[in-house]
Amino acid sequence: MEHLTYQRKVTIMAAIIAAMFFASINQTIVGVALPRIIAKLGGMDYYSWIITIYFLTTTIATILVGKLSDIYGRKNFILAGIVIFMTGAFLAGTAGNIFHLIIYRGIQGTGAGIIMATAFTAIGDLFSPRERGRWSGLMSAVFGMSSVLGPGLGGYVVEHLEWHWVFWIFLPLGFIAFFMILFLFPKVERQEAQSIDYAGSLILTLIIISILLAFSWAGSKYPWSSPVILGLFSFAAAALVCFLLVENRAKTPVLPLSIFRESAVTISNIISFIMNAGMMGALMYMPLYVQGVMGISPTYAGYVTMPLSLCMLATSAYAGRYMTNTGRYKKLALIGMVVMVLGMFLMVIMDDIPVAVLSMIIFGLGLGLGMPVFMMAVQNAVDSKDLGVATASVQLFRNLGSTIGISVMGTVLTASITSKMNLMVSKSSSLMNTDLEPETFHGLMKLMDPQLLLDQPKLAEIRDGLSGQALPVFDQLLETLKHALSVSLSNVFLTGTVVLGIAFILTFFLQEIPLRTTVHKESKTKSESNFTYGHRKDISGC
Template identity: 60%
Template sequence: MEDLSHKRKLTIMIAIIVAMFFSAINQTLVGTAMPRIIAILGGMDHYTWVITIYMLTSTIATILVGKLSDIYGRKPFILAGIVFFMIGAFLCGLSENIFQLIAYRGIQGLGAGIIMASAFTAVGDLFAPRERGKWTGVMMAVFGFSSVIGPALGGWLVDHMAWKWLFWLFLPLGLVAFAMILVLFPKTERRLGEKIDYLGSLFLSLTIVAVLLGFSWAGTEYAWSSPQILGLFGAGLVFLLLFLLAETKAQSPVLPLSLFRNDIVTISNVIGFLMNAGMMGALIYLPFFVQGVEGISPTYSGYVTMPMSISMVIFSAIVGRRITKTGKYKRYALIGMPIMVAGMLIMAFMNSVWLAVIAMIVFGLGLGVGMPVFSLTVQNAVSPAQLGVATASSQLFRNLGGTIGIAVMGTLMATSLKNNMKEAAASSGGFDMSKLDPKVAEQLAAFQNPEMLLDQPRLEQLKETLPANVQPVITQMVDTLKDALSHSLTTVFLAGTATLAIAFVLTFFIREIPLRTSNKLPGTGSEAEQKTVGVPEPVGN
């Protein structure tokens, strides 16, 4: 597709951007409102599962579609991704309990994984590596723009309308995206001579499921040393060994192992894993600070995260153009990563909404400068023949990092909160409710649940129903909850800071090679004559 006219490429990119925006805006709408949705449906203990299942299904979809789209082309998969995402979004709005919401978010994640894998790879099909810097910045800006309007809009909707509209509002945009991709996106012929790696796909999927379930349930549903968790990790190890064996024998492996002989691909993927682990694992708890500790409504909570998105949009666009102009990219990763670390460190010690806003600005700046780099490094290091599977490997590691990070941070959050609540109760001597009216004592028990902090209208309504003589006790109990939650969030953000710091150190080891001005590799007559740049032997098993 590199030989298409510039005008045709632009129309295709518009179609891709619409599809990506449809997926991204739904995510940012839901993020701010999720604490309120959980408070309505119940099941705070399963809060992380709403995000984890989405990441799990999108991770599996991403890696499987990467190789399949190399064989069959990108168009059918982008269309299928939009359909799955729309079905999942519609069903989410019909959820009556947390378990239904988790199941339907899994369907949404499947669609999102397909869309993201196909869209980012399609950019590699359309443009040479040197030009991809600009378009990677544009695509980052799309995510940033959705993050600008999504949180505030999501907060406003959940404050003024039924929460189901968070999932339904942009469904018409999905229809528009589907129509544009159907009409504008060129159809590519199936690559002959390649077979689908069913066995490798199966064992890779089972490995991902077993490992992610183990991390998600460890420390929450079961103890880390429990037979269930050890069994899941053991099963994951067995499936991984079977996957490695299958890939050595597959004619067209779903994830070629020799791809990781390329040091650029390997280091970039490890950095992507750590970045998402620290970033996603910590940032999903920012609404807990703004809404729970500071008592801000979901509407205004969205405004707190908006500066991060604005700074990310601006700097990702600038950096993308600079990369295209100069052909240099490593310097931006080395600048952006420490700024992200600084932003996360501010979050760990923030004690006001204004400090949270400053943290968002700093973190967004670092995100905009550093994040576009790591997609380019992988795509520039492989041939067009492996563009899909290489891009999918990058997204696989990012999704794994995000999912494992969310699970580990969730365990850290739950454990820290539990310990802080015990310490607070011990230091205050607890609240003696034996002398109170039993009905009043039963109502007061609700103020010992941190989940109450996430639904401020319900909190105020319950306070008004209680007699004046217990109001000082209520104030003390709420303050205790806020202190326990705040200290727990500090622990989570510090863990995220440490993870990002490790990723920054690894950035120094990325080998920078010039961004090519064509998809054809140097010294070859066609795209497929050489498999990988920077690897002494050809990629393939």
């Protein structure tokens, strides 16, 4: 698509932005609403699975479609992704229990993976890495806008409408995105010489599933040392060996190992993995904290997380302009990682709304600076023929990091809550008033479920139904329960801080290759001759 006029490229970008906004707004609107949806459907133990299954299917779809889109072109895949995502969204709104919701979220994740893989790669087809910096800022702005609108809207919907509308309200936007892609996106013919790596695709899928199941079940459903968990890890290790052998012999490998010879690709993917694993504590568990511990309604919980999106929007736009103007990116990554670590650490020590908002502001500033860098570094380092699979590799490692991070954070949360709850039960006798009947007290103890903290209207209803000595006992037990959840979530945020610290250290090893001013990768000598530090070339016609 390099031959297209600049005006035509901008038109195509409008279609891509519509598709990505549709996918991202549907994700952000669900985040804040999930605690209330869980309160309605039940299944607090499966809270993390709703998120995990989404990233699991997204991860598999992303890496498989990355290579296929290099062969068949991007258009048909992004159209299929929109249809699958819309189907999953519609079905999710009809879920009758937590297990149905998990399945339908998996369908949504498949569609989202296809959309993201093809959309980001299409930008690489259209623009040079140097010019791509500007568009990466715009794409981050799309995510930022959806992050601003989604949480508040999601909270409003679950408070004033049926929760089903969280999944249905933006379906009309999906039709708009579909027809924009259908009519505006050019069709690219299949590369006839290419073959499909079925064996590699199957083995890679099995590796991803086994790893994610192991991390999801370990410490919650099964002990880490159980035969099931050890068996899954062993299977993943054996499958990885088979995958390396198959990929070395495949004519068109689903994940060419040659791209990892570039240190920029390898380091960027490792950092993306670790960074996403750490930051999920901020993005996924902050709504749980402000609603469960602080008692904030879903609507206002969205306002607490909104500063993150606004700050990410501002700094990502700056980062895009900076990379376009200078061709450099490593300094942005280092500064962004430091700021993210600081923001996450504030979440560990927060105890009121102002500190929570401040942590979101700082974390968002760092996220906007650092997040666009690693995708840009990878796309700049590979040949154009591997652009799709290289872009998909970044999405793969990001999604793996997010999924494993959520699973590990969920394990930390579950273990901490279980420990605190057991301690609370063992000390429950000290809370019993001598004037309170044992039967009434034990009835109150049965209500001490962390899931109850997510449904403030139900809590108020229970409290209004109590009187006499039962009321102060209920309030005291409720405060103890909030404290248990608070301490447990602080452990989650502390784990995220440590993980992000590791990602920051690795950023020092990122090789900075000057951003090209051409779509196709050229020889080193020619590329360097086209690059001038501190001076922006006229590349609007690339």
